[in-house]
Amino acid sequence: MAAFSVRARAVDAAAAIEPCGHCGARTRSVCNAIEAPDLARLAALAHGLTIPAGRQFIEEGDAAEHFFNVTAGTAKLFKMLPDGRRQITGFAGVGDFLGLAVSATYAFGAEAIEPMRICRFSRSRLKTLLADFPALERRLLEVAANELVMAQEQMLLLGRKTARERLASFLIARQSHGDAVRLPMTRSDIADYLGLTIETVSRTLTWLRGQRLIEIPAAAEIVIRDRPALERLAAGLR
Amino acid sequence: MAAFSVRARAVDAAAAIEPCGHCGARTRSVCNAIEAPDLARLAALAHGLTIPAGRQFIEEGDAAEHFFNVTAGTAKLFKMLPDGRRQITGFAGVGDFLGLAVSATYAFGAEAIEPMRICRFSRSRLKTLLADFPALERRLLEVAANELVMAQEQMLLLGRKTARERLASFLIARQSHGDAVRLPMTRSDIADYLGLTIETVSRTLTWLRGQRLIEIPAAAEIVIRDRPALERLAAGLR
DNA sequence: CGTGCTTTTGAAAATCATCAAGTATAGTGG
DNA sequence: CCACTATACTTGATGATTTTCAAAAGCACG
The missing domain is CATH 1.10.10.10 (Winged helix-like DNA-binding domain superfamily/Winged helix DNA-binding domain)
Known part of the structure; x- marks a missing residue:
């Protein structure tokens, strides 16, 4: 559990500040809700991280301190049972947003299945940003609604x-x-x-x-x- | 498919305008994001409906023209396969919100399993309301995020x-x-x-x-x- | 060219589904 | 109020898809 923040810090050194204006994932991500003039503020809040394949960067149950935006690579999101049974609830690729959960802790774990680049935001600071940019909030609602539709489709698959x-x-x-x-x-x-x-x-x-x-x-x-x-x-x- | 609007109209006659201020579900529903002084505007957009047990009031694939808020009773939400296999994706009780889907059509069907009272909103008119009340939007995001967490839990159940x-x-x-x-x-x-x-x-x-x-x-x-x-x-x- | 891991294939076992009655329950009309 | 009917639920026997256990075949990497 506590391993998360430590692990994240370990790759901070390799993290170059990636200006949002040049971000390859921007047009595909929630960030496209923000206009160019305001991207500087977004970039100031963002923290670019490089994650090697196989590293788990979100631990289910850990305090949910960050949001993530995938800018390269793929992650698997999963939930576990105590005896090791695992359910992967989805794969997150370029442009996907992670960590929507409103609760204080992450409801799922996440592990890179390929080398990844992710953009990390502090939850508390993003809250401020959301207040300033209603468009971002609307976009998040859209994203969440879409995820919900996909989740229902997956339930049909798993159940029937x-x-x-x-x-x-x-x-x-x-x-x-x-x-x-x-x-x-x-x-x-x-x-x-x-x-x-x-x-x-x-x-x-x-x-x-x-x-x-x-x-x-x-x-x-x-x-x-x-x-x-x-x-x-x-x-x-x- | 097209049966939906017809059916809905059939019960309109029985629909008494239910002032939101007296709504028993308000404290439990998304509507609690709106303060008393503004409830009148909410009420003006709402349409109270009575639904008998067994009636399907949302048909999967139909044009998504409305949002719903359950004020009494319970509904089952489901997806079907062509050969009749069915997956119920959830049950909606008092205070629950239906129809978040951003797409133009409903991604699931809904049928009352008990006599219900629901509060119906036009999608297009609610959009205006959302623009006016950012708090409502924030609340919807919360609701969606919660649903997402529950959906992931259900995937674990169904898969493992x-x-x-x-x-x-x-x-x-x-x-x-x-x-x-x-x-x-x-x-x-x-x-x-x-x-x-x-x-x-x-x-x-x-x-x-x-x-x-x-x-x-x-x-x-x-x-x-x-x-x-x-x-x-x-x-x-x- | 080993060595270790992933993938594939095979055989046996198990959980859950299907088919089939039988029993309870609720609603209806006499 | 009670019998009657329809529906829902329970229980049993059998069967099939999928899992489990086991081992061989590929493949990647040092």
Whole structure:
């Protein structure tokens, strides 16, 4: 628990102050709610951090002292049970905002699955900023509402879809451009995200390949061969 | 889909204008963000509706024209798959706010499981109100963030907990005052909320009774006998 | 080119779902 | 008020998907 702030401090040295104006993630993030003239104030509050792959930078239950904005890389967000069972509640990529929780403690842990750059804000200081920029608050509400919609979709997946439907849904959701789907997370992460075991994930991917719906040139890369069929499967159409 | 507005209109006749100042749900709802002097403006935008048990008043996919605030009764919120599989994503009780979705259409359906009173707001007109009352916006953000935390907890339940752990979690979460837990929803609703079947719900409740953790004086009423043990079970401690 | 980790594949086991009655409960009309 | 019917709930037997246990095959890195 207490490890969090220590760990964060450890990478502060490597943190270059990254002016928001040049931030590659700005157009995709909540920060786009703020106009250029005011970016200086935003930058003054922000703290750029570099996080190596595998480092957990949010610990569930720790005091929620910061908000984060991902500017590079990917993180997994998760909740754990005492015996080690884990549920990954989402993956946060470039532009995503972390730490919305209103409570005093983080409701989930977060760990980098790739090297990351994140922009860290103090909770208390952001409160001031929110008061000054209602547009930012509106944007956060939008973001939260969107997350809520995705969470409901995931509940449908976890509660009612079969393993095949889950994998089909997952692959479709992660397809961004072209037919290639990059999977920076391990099979274990995918399993914990979809409520399955790594063996079932592996077997189901093999089955999808057998059906000619996908190709698997490498473990971390899937090529979608028949998107319409995958979509039907994901939607639960037999 | 289109049935929604028609249905809503059908009960308009029975809708008495309910002054917000007297609203029993106000202290528990988002409306508590608005001070007494401004309540008149809120009331002018609100539309009180009475909904009989069993009526679906939000249809997934319909144009999202309204926000709702529950002032009496309970609704179930759900998503469906084409073949009839259903996932209940939550229950909305007194004070709860519905329809946060930013998209143009509702991401879930809603049906009364008890007779309800709801307060309906036009989306477009509420936007004006939000601009005037930043406090209301802040409150909505709080509500959304809370919902998000609950959604993540539910993902952990659906993805990683056993049937016994799911029922234990459910009963604990619904216990409000005293040892009695009121269950206005059917076993089918509970099953669709917990990602199980009605048979498993029934069997698991019987098992919990056999372990002396609960009593079942009536199908719709559970008495908690051993809360600590239920909590251990819900937390996944073997 | 080992060494360790991830992934895949196989066989057995378990939890939960499905199919099928039987029992309680509530609402209805005589 | 009571029988009747419909619906909800419970219980039992069987079955299937997924998990667990186990081991082999790939792959990345020093």
